[in-house]
Amino acid sequence: MKESGIWTEVTFNSRDPLYLQVIRHFKEQIAIGQLQAGQVIPSRRELGAQMKINPNTAQRAYKEMEEQLLIITEGNLPSRITNDVRVLRHIRSELLNDAVDSFFSSVHKIDVSLAELIELVTSKYGLVRTEDTKIDGGGEQL
Amino acid sequence: MLNGVTFTAEKGQITCLIGINGAGKTTIMKAIMGLTPLKSGSIQIDGQPLSKGIYEKVAFVPDHLTMPLGMRLSEGIQFMQDFYASWNCERSSELMSFFKLNPKERIGNLSKGTAAKYSLLMGLSQDTDYVLMDEPFSGIDMFSRESIAEVFSSQLVEGRGVLLTTHEINDMEHLFDKAVLLQDGIVHKSFDCEEMRISEGKSVIDVMREVYQS
């Protein structure tokens, strides 16, 4: 529950709703494999303390995530990430889609052909992947 | 000079009263605590007007030392314990160790950051429904500030109504539920911070800029 940094090193911007940023952080952590299916997550209070946000914000984020079926709270047990693989896969694709959307929105004003884009992406991909495998042992792919 | 200030601070929320120095924030706090007379208007705690009993319901953390300088920290705590039925001994010990305070130290010898922590301890160790804090972050070094902020978002504050004043927000706005902006003796704007972010995409600092720089 207290993996160093996973909760405490998040930076928030002050203009976007904080609870949405918290949810997004959860999704990112799931997508990169830091949060496993069924993993126990900190209580609302603990999350607030570690992220240095208002506990009501943490509360709101949890509520929303429960509605999105991202986390499950059974009775008085601590909350956990869902075990539902479909939900987890959906997150992955959601984040990927968001990333691609923002890529395209930055790029679509520049006059560039699809082929050039693909070449660019391919070369960057190769570079980024080698750096990643040097740094960590690799997380589990969902 | 305050001239008709109206706002509500709720239980379970952290409300921040913002205003430039001299706007009257401290005066409001003092008026709520009965430390200065109200010329007109009323203050209600949980629907009841102010009375003697409020000191067991509302705790106040002033921005400066309020205990005799010759007293030791432990003696100060003993003093509070003697008078307040709502004093929570476990919490005061917990906070003493969290803030790394030395009970044998004399109050007069504390640094500004340590004194602020001690004042906070005094206020939070009372099991009150509400806690009022006057400028808990100003003039405090960064690390003391971080300790204090940690206390905010932890269980020490949850469930209570917190009203604090400040003239600068820095990186603290993530801690607040509600913000009340004071200027020229009246409330210019009062809003829920998350709602402001959701509906208008503005941070508290953005709103402050609008109100104070126009």
Next chain:
Amino acid sequence: MSRYLKLVHMEIHRFRYILAALMCIIAIFQITGLIRFLLRELGHRELVNDQYTLKPLSFAWTIFNTQRWFIAPMLICIAVLAIYVFLIWYRDWVGRSTFMYRLLMLPTARLHIYLAKMTAIFLFVLSMLSFQMFLLVVENIIYKLIVPADLRVDSFFSEIINSNQALEILWPHNFEQFLYVYGLGFLVIIVIFTAILLERCYRGIGILYGIVYIAACILLYILSYSLLDSYESYLYPSEMYAAVMSVCGVILICSFLLSFRLLSKKITV
């Protein structure tokens, strides 16, 4: 009630070092003066070899002759206590720490704060008196140790008291005198407390209010005395006495009520 007592205890506790210092000063002055005088007197009696040698040396006589040594520290004590009548309030406002915040936020009637301070001053005065009495006993013992038995003369308690001008005033002979000296002193303190609270409530103009209040009380008192004391007065002495007492009573009650109201409703830190 217990909160009031706790406050009294706190007020005494805060003053304990000064109280102890005052007691030491009194003791040192008086005993020094006493021993000096006794040794000198005995020395004289040894030198001169006549009737004088056999002249007894009473304790009361000793006290009479060492008055300066006795009265000086008493004056110091009175001065210190008089200053503390003001400081007992102002020390909670002035300085790096404003203890008055804490006092006013205590879940106790504000009345108790006032009463505790008043009680404390009263107790300080009493303790000084008691200490003086205790010291007299000690001094008597010292006297008996220094002066050989054949030159000693026992003195009555009243003789001793009458030998010292200050003690004569401070140690009452009867209830009336007690009332007069200490009752008046008590009244003075109450009036000063009220003036202090006036100053603290109204800050700038408060000093004026305070001074005016004190002046008004003094005036009232003097007037009641002089009006009733004139040769053409048709009041009997006891009636006059009762009338002056009533005026004092009025001043007392007004001051109390005013102080409580100020402390509850108008005080500001």
